[in-house]
Amino acid sequence: MSAADTVELALPFTGRWLVQNSPAARVPSHGTTLFGTSHAIDFVPVGEDGRSAPRTLRSVFGTERPESFIGFGRPILAPASGEVVSVLDGESDHVARRSVIALLGYALSQPSRVRRGASAIAGNHVVIRVGGALVLLAHLRRGSIRVRPGQRVTAGDVLGECGNSGNSTEPHVHVQASESFGRNARGIPLVFTSAAGARRVPENGEIVVA
Template identity: 70%
Template sequence: MIPAGAVELALPFEGRWKAQNSPASRVPSHGTELFGTSHAIDFVPVGADGRSAPRTLASLIGTERPETFGGFGRPILSPVTGEVLATHDGEPDHVARRSPLSLLGYALTQSSRIRAGAPAIAGNHVVLRVPEGVVLLAHLRRGSIQVRGGQRILQGAKLGECGNSGNSTEPHLHVQVSDSLLGNARGVPLVFARPTGGPWIPRNGEIVDV
């Protein structure tokens, strides 16, 4: 079901991606309404086997370099035609965590990242202005952002590359619409233009192939 007043976006990538933390499956999609994330969605780049990276000993008991993930560095495209409101770059792409032990340790440090503010949560990111507020594309690769604040861009223009910066356990893209960039920002429902036509919201685990 398409929410009333939802902002329609173009898919901000090409290739094969898996939807996670989708508002089609629950709201708030990320378990909180903080930072305007109530209707946010994550997309994880995957291969033909539906995995983000091969399973190795490190993926079972330790951490992994983000460069070992096939989607690390994939182009991220603008989902709208409009103005770049703000950008942030320079945050490191930290190690990826898929093992239960490494994920537990990461969860225990979540509160410290929230206290550190937007850069620690969103990592490297681009914010675009839309009539309903702003579109945030987060967790980009350090040094990959190709646009600047105040710049007018077209839908489909390259913004940067998929990374693992900020509050991220493996390379992926976080997309959200909110009414502002303020600390008390409210999330705005979003939908995407389906490649075969019509608006839709991918559900958790759904593979999107563009």
């Protein structure tokens, strides 16, 4: 596979996850092409009710502990076989923000994270070389990463746990493929293959079950 091809992945988790910022809706999916994010996708773990955490006064007016979210600590799996080329662990899992007030303050601090580079955006993460592409799984829980650079992994191996590190407003996993993680890196399209063999990019608002 060359870096110009679409990267075929398995869903990197089990259970129920809500799709956000999908490239099926628009490209660039996150509103920017910086750091190879043009075709990135986010998955938020949810319960049977489709919610990531109960709604409380704190969720309406303030910040919330990441531990109060149903998916915090869920295993994150290798979406393809390949070589681990980069790992970052040790970044804090910060408070979650779902209220308009909390999100506004967070948005104002976004330029400072961009200036600090890709690692400040990704937080704790694992990068796997899959053919000619680098596949990033970001926002992992501090202290949970189980792999190291140079290690070969097989699709389905546990890499770490869902967290809220880096540029994250609630616990979720960010998945992208790119040629590199430089500021002007080119993103590479993704497609996910189900257990039944269907190949597709999940839609925004869809709940996928793996």
